[in-house]
Amino acid sequence: MKDPIERKKVRSKFWERFPLDKLTDVEWEALCDGCGKCCLNKLEDPDTGEVALTRVACRLLDDQTCRCSQYPIRHQFVPECIVLKPDTLDQHAYWMPETCAYRLLWQNKPLPEWHPLLTGTAQSVHDAGVSVQGWTIPEFEVDEDEWEDYIIEEPI
Ligand code: SF4
Ligand code: SF4
Numbered sequence: 001m002k003d004p005i006e007r008k009k010v011r012s013k014f015w016e017r018f019p020l021d022k023l024t025d026v027e028w029e030a031l032c033d034g035c036g037k038c039c040l041n042k043l044e045d046p047d048t049g050e051v052a053l054t055r056v057a058c059r060l061l062d063d064q065t066c067r068c069s070q071y072p073i074r075h076q077f078v079p080e081c082i083v084l085k086p087d088t089l090d091q092h093a094y095w096m097p098e099t100c101a102y103r104l105l106w107q108n109k110p111l112p113e114w115h116p117l118l119t120g121t122a123q124s125v126h127d128a129g130v131s132v133q134g135w136t137i138p139e140f141e142v143d144e145d146e147w148e149d150y151i152i153e154e155p156i
Contacts, residue, residue: 005034015111015117033131036066051095057136
């Protein structure tokens with residue numbers, strides 16, 4: 001499967017050498033491993049703030065490619081979809097998937113060995129079993145009050 005993310009026009013090992021707010025736009029985008037897990041619906045406990053991911057996915061997620069099917073115009077359909085940038089990461093990192101590269105770097109942790117920036121191929125994410133490929137349920141098939149029946153354990 002072709003990797004739609006540009007990972008060639010980046011500085012060598014940039015994620016180890018530069019702070020997140022000093023990356024180029026291409027480098028910032030290249031950090032995304034394409035797992036698709038941030039497009040799963042989440043449940044947040046209002047008392048504890050604990051966040052659980054579910055198998056119930058955003059209506060725009062293609063769970064074969066693990067990509068948004070309408071990324072450039074997604075806000076027309078899903079206005080609440082976030083735009084992740086260095087200055088919004090503090091606000092969102094707490095609910096992001098445990099294997100998400102943005103969250104890992106925000107926590108000063110290394111990229112996992114299956115990350116496409118290390119393997120040179122986007123397929124490594126699927127081969128490692130850490131993407132959503134083939135196991136999500138579209139949100140229009142499950143009532144919101146039943147999402148808790150579809151909670152998944154992280155890390156996946
Ligand atoms: S969870 Fe992180 S690494 Fe995975 S698709 Fe979302 S932004 Fe990219
Ligand atoms: S709109 Fe697209 S990018 Fe946003 S959560 Fe849904 S599938 Fe993911």
